[in-house]
Amino acid sequence: xxxxxxxxxxxxxxxxxxxxxxxxxxxxxxxxxxxxxxxxxxxxxxxxxxxxxxxxxxxxxxxxxxxxxxxxxxxxxxxxxxxxxxxxxxxxxxxxxxxxxxxxxxxxxxxx
Amino acid sequence: xxxxxxxxxxxxxxxxxxxxxxxxxxxxxxxxxxxxxxxxxxxxxxxxxxxxxxxxxxxxxxxxxxxxxxxxxxxxxxxxxxxxxxxxxxxxxxxxxxxxxxxxxxxxxxxxxxxxxxxxxxxxxxxxxxxxxxxxxxxxxxxxxxxxxxxxxxxxxxxxxxxxxxxxxxxxxxxxxxxxxxxxxxxxxxxxxxxxxxxxxxxxxxxxxxxxxxxxxxxxxxxxxxxxxxxxxxxxxxx
Numbered sequence: 001x002x003x004x005x006x007x008x009x010x011x012x013x014x015x016x017x018x019x020x021x022x023x024x025x026x027x028x029x030x031x032x033x034x035x036x037x038x039x040x041x042x043x044x045x046x047x048x049x050x051x052x053x054x055x056x057x058x059x060x061x062x063x064x065x066x067x068x069x070x071x072x073x074x075x076x077x078x079x080x081x082x083x084x085x086x087x088x089x090x091x092x093x094x095x096x097x098x099x100x101x102x103x104x105x106x107x108x109x110x111x112x
Numbered sequence: 113x114x115x116x117x118x119x120x121x122x123x124x125x126x127x128x129x130x131x132x133x134x135x136x137x138x139x140x141x142x143x144x145x146x147x148x149x150x151x152x153x154x155x156x157x158x159x160x161x162x163x164x165x166x167x168x169x170x171x172x173x174x175x176x177x178x179x180x181x182x183x184x185x186x187x188x189x190x191x192x193x194x195x196x197x198x199x200x201x202x203x204x205x206x207x208x209x210x211x212x213x214x215x216x217x218x219x220x221x222x223x224x225x226x227x228x229x230x231x232x233x234x235x236x237x238x239x240x241x242x243x244x245x246x247x248x249x250x251x252x253x254x255x256x257x258x259x260x261x262x263x264x265x266x267x268x269x270x271x272x273x274x275x276x277x278x279x280x281x282x283x284x285x286x287x288x289x290x291x292x293x294x295x296x297x298x299x300x301x302x303x304x305x306x307x308x309x310x311x312x313x314x315x316x317x318x319x320x321x322x323x324x325x326x327x328x329x330x331x332x333x334x335x336x337x338x339x340x341x342x343x344x345x346x347x348x349x350x351x
Contacts, residue, residue, distance in 0.1 A: 082343075
């Protein structure tokens with residue numbers, strides 16, 4: 001791709017931004033479902049049984065990966081801004097990506 | 113396409129304009145600046161561009177080459193025109209004067225805004241300052257002082273594109289070399305200038321400046337240093 005943006009640290013920024021926006025959309029839905037526990041227990045139970053479906057587990061895995069990516073990406077930015085500079089920035093990006101995928105894999109292996 | 117000519121698309125006009133296509137003979141070790149010069153001297157004398165030294169010292173010939181800002185005098189065509197075509201545009205994030213020449217006024221005004229100039233503390237009666245090459249601050253300064261003001265980092269910076277007020281990688285990199293200059297007497301004013309709106313805290317650490325700096329400097333590292341220095345100064349109540 002012929003653009004000044006095609007390098008690891010820029011992609012890390014894009015992932016951080018996209019995961020942040022996706023979580024922003026997810027959180028209101030998450031809180032809404034939690035609120036069902038107070039007033040509409042039956043609806044909540046129905047929802048929880050729906051979440052047992054394999055396709056939902058897969059979607060949840062994606063969610064876990066996004067959460068992990070946003071957290072590790074945030075820690076990466078904090079390290080850049082508050083710790084001494086390290087020249088192995090691309091390795092840090094690779095580590096955050098690896099940890100995020102590992103978190104998703106662990107979730108998936110325990111999902112059954 | 114024949115191997116002995118290169119199809120070159122060159123931006124003509126100002127902000128509004130269009131690409132004009134030229135066929136330029138290929139030569140060994142040809143640089144992008146050679147291509148532009150060939151077009152102006154042989155095909156269209158009206159083409160506007162800027163260069164001076166031709167050897168990577170003056171920093172005046174930067175252009176956008178196949179989507180990326182580069183110093184054209186030391187960019188070999190072989191390296192960037194893999195598919196046999198070359199698209200040459202003016203630098204991004206700066207107003208176009210005409211064709212490939214941009215107005216650098218704003219770029220240099222931001223250096224002034226960042227207080228990126230040395231403020232002497234010694235008089236002519238004083239002896240030379242002794243700064244050890246091993247001093248950590250001297251090393252930080254040395255890492256950033258070879259900037260040639262070409263504007264490649266400024267053109268590659270999305271934060272500059274999104275936030276017109278942002279001082280940009282080059283001015284902040286210069287400020288960081290001065291923050292590490294123990295002879296300098298302008299520290300408080302400088303930190304204040306770069307801590308405010310459009311200052312170092314606006315940087316998103318995309319690191320495109322580092323990726324594309326032709327001198328292999330690392331403005332992102334310099335800006336990260338400024339972020340720490342400004343936070344420290346703010347906590348101490350100095351700015």
